[in-house]
Amino acid sequence: MKDMTAFLPYASTANRPPLRPKLAPSGAGASAYATGPKAAKQTQTLRDNDDTELLTLFRNASFEQHFQPGSTVLLHGDPADAIYLVVSGTIRCCTVDSEGRRQIFAFPKKGDFVGVSDIDRWHFTAEAVDHVIVKSIPRLTLEQELAVNISLRLEMRTLMGGLLARRERQMLTLVSTKGPERLYRFLEEFAATRSGGGHIVLPMCRRDIGDHIGLSMESVCRAFSDLKRRGLIDLKSHEKYKLIGNAGRDATPLPLHADL
Amino acid sequence: MKDMTAFLPYASTANRPPLRPKLAPSGAGASAYATGPKAAKQTQTLRDNDDTELLTLFRNASFEQHFQPGSTVLLHGDPADAIYLVVSGTIRCCTVDSEGRRQIFAFPKKGDFVGVSDIDRWHFTAEAVDHVIVKSIPRLTLEQELAVNISLRLEMRTLMGGLLARRERQMLTLVSTKGPERLYRFLEEFAATRSGGGHIVLPMCRRDIGDHIGLSMESVCRAFSDLKRRGLIDLKSHEKYKLIGNAGRDATPLPLHADL
DNA sequence: CGTCGGTTTGATCCCTGTCAAATTAAGTGG
DNA sequence: CCACTTAATTTGACAGGGATCAAACCGACG
Missing domain, CATH: 1.10.10.10 (Winged helix-like DNA-binding domain superfamily/Winged helix DNA-binding domain)
Structure with missing residues (x-):
């Protein structure tokens, strides 16, 4: 109750009064996918030489999903049951406070990962800015691979460390x-x-x-x-x-x- | 050259013109410790029941160090060769830009960890606000333990995820x-x-x-x-x-x- | 008791949020 | 293809918050 970090109202900004989704039939749904998983899982193990471990995992064990503009990719508070790689389009990642004020801390686009930081539940909301295609890997798959793949572990730590460093630099430019x-x-x-x-x-x-x-x-x-x-x-x-x-x-x- | 994220001047704020360290004889030194390692490593394996994996590691394999007010605990750009736990006192963690503007994103105090996010080099600077005592674990020790301790790995990820979530919330309050x-x-x-x-x-x-x-x-x-x-x-x-x-x-x- | 660093308060100006209106862009239906 | 509607962008007017410059105040210390 006293905690001011609770983002209960407006966890998603997709359907706030001032900004309506134009073409998002399934926009309001909590963790609904604008379009269900499309491409089936690939079975053979492919790998480019310049792939990272995580990219390799995406190449081999991911589903493709589409999102209409304004629809919710993942919602603050929902179980963090997957990890995403943007294939095309732009996403906005944001936190919203109780008064509806919003902070977009990133605009992930092609080649960017989304959801590398959370383990249990999402601490932010991600929405499609335009038409978005992502690949996703089930959290379980990722965890299984993390348990045995030491390079992947290092990669994930590096990724998260980079995100943190970027945010702390962003804070500086925001105020200065x-x-x-x-x-x-x-x-x-x-x-x-x-x-x-x-x-x-x-x-x-x-x-x-x-x-x-x-x-x-x-x-x-x-x-x-x-x-x-x-x-x-x-x-x-x-x-x-x-x-x-x-x-x-x-x-x-x-x-x-x-x-x- | 074009990269505006280079923090070359004033990586440390300890000796900026407006704010001088009062009692920091070694304050200007790059990665100098105000006081060298004091307490020797403890040898027996101690563990409280409510300890986390990381705390257990600190309990068993850490060195204690003292820092005078204003002295540099760790410097942006230096090799991230350790991880810290604050025993007493207050630290300021900050990034500084080329014009000397500074953003303190955290004031770690007793019980807080410092340096969990970086693997290669520090992306920020940490300075002692008052007299500070920390315990530190060599990076190598941490990595060795990470390689075999699955609970510790989860703990580290949770820690970093929490930090990232906190920063992204901070960004919101900063502007709103x-x-x-x-x-x-x-x-x-x-x-x-x-x-x-x-x-x-x-x-x-x-x-x-x-x-x-x-x-x-x-x-x-x-x-x-x-x-x-x-x-x-x-x-x-x-x-x-x-x-x-x-x-x-x-x-x-x-x-x-x-x-x- | 004077000096020095930090804190507080005052005066002023500029940036930016807010409210409002004009303009442009994008659909929509005839 | 054009009139109409609606959303988004742009510009204007205005007021408030905060930065900046400056001076007064205060506490620690030699």
């Missing part, structure tokens, strides 16, 4: 930098994973971005306008952007000190 | 609540570990608190005054406080909505 710089860093980080010279498409809405970098929806818009006005980004449409690679970027990590 | 409430929550959480009806002593300075809850030193002072004025805390001196347990605290998690 202003809106436009936070947005710029996010766009930069997001762009880093989308190679190619063209424009990058943002699958998530302004509110999602705001809940990620700690700004209101409106401030995100202003930050976008600000970066555009300063010539730091090229905003083709509200969802397509490109970072302007200023040739002489070196000592100054961010040329954000110029005022309009 | 105002200064006084953040301070109140911190004082509440801090008090939760110090049982006893008397006044609680804060070992850390205002700046440390500020860097923990994302406020400037001055705003921390104002938040203290604010809470005192509203009768939510009893501030005996600048470092001794007591939460005012308003008898009817139930539905309202925080009676902070009244305006001065």
Whole structure:
């Protein structure tokens, strides 16, 4: 009762008043899958040379699932009975407090794992931003493999350690930098994973971005306008952007000190 | 070069300009211990029934070390060659960016572990707030035990998962609540570990608190005054406080909505 | 008793949340 | 294909919280 960390209302944000799922017939269901397991388990043991242990496990013992935009991939408080690898699409991982305020701490996308940290129950909620395809491995399978595979154990520890380090760095940027710089860093980080010279498409809405970098929806818009006005980004449409690679970027990590 | 996550300057905050270590002769040294290993390793295998695997390991295979206020327990970037258990005193764990801004994400105290997350190198810096005594276990010892002790493995995973969950919740409160409430929550959480009806002593300075809850030193002072004025805390001196347990605290998690 | 570091308070400015309205985008049905 | 509806983005106006600069206060210590 006294514990303020209970996230009882709004464990999922999929059906909050301000943000409705557009095309999510099964969105409200607690741990319902938007689409049931599709591809059956593969039987032969395949492995690429550059695979990690965990990837190998996914290659050999995973089910594929689809999620409609806005649907819930996993729900805070539910049993953590699987582990996920994003095949395509974007997911938002978030915690929500009793007043409906939300913090999106990650946007896992292709190649990212989801659910490596929890053993018993999920401490967060994951929702599909756009159409998402994931592979999942039953928790039991993972545990069995962990019991005998020492490399996998090391990999899992490294993964979790990396997540923790990233969160603790995120905390620093959340409190120490202003809106436009936070947005710029996010766009930069997001762009880093989308190679190619063209424009990058943002699958998530302004509110999602705001809940990620700690700004209101409106401030995100202003930050976008600000970066555009300063010539730091090229905003083709509200969802397509490109970072302007200023040739002489070196000592100054961010040329954000110029005022309009 | 382009990576903005490099924490090259000020990996330690012990000797930043504004905050000097008072009594730390070896404070500036990179990985120097304020005092070398003191108590020798214990040889017999002791174990309390309520011990966890990790505590048992500390009971049997640890060295005791002392740290003066302001000295560095472990430094960001150094090899993670040990794991720590705080015996007494308070530590601050933080990340620092290139502009000297600091985020203290935890204040480990008696009974808390430090360094469970990193395998290769420390991703953060830990410094003694006051006089600190820790027990440490060499990384090698831990790894050897991990290889054969399945319960310990589960414990470590649970520990790390708990840390990650806590950080992700912290991120939410950092951006969603105002200064006084953040301070109140911190004082509440801090008090939760110090049982006893008397006044609680804060070992850390205002700046440390500020860097923990994302406020400037001055705003921390104002938040203290604010809470005192509203009768939510009893501030005996600048470092001794007591939460005012308003008898009817139930539905309202925080009676902070009244305006001065 | 004076010095020094930390704390507190004051004055001011800027960022950002909030409320509101305008604009654009995306469907939907005729 | 166009009118209509609805959601999302953008911009504007305004107020409040907190950072910053500065000064006063306070306690520890030699």
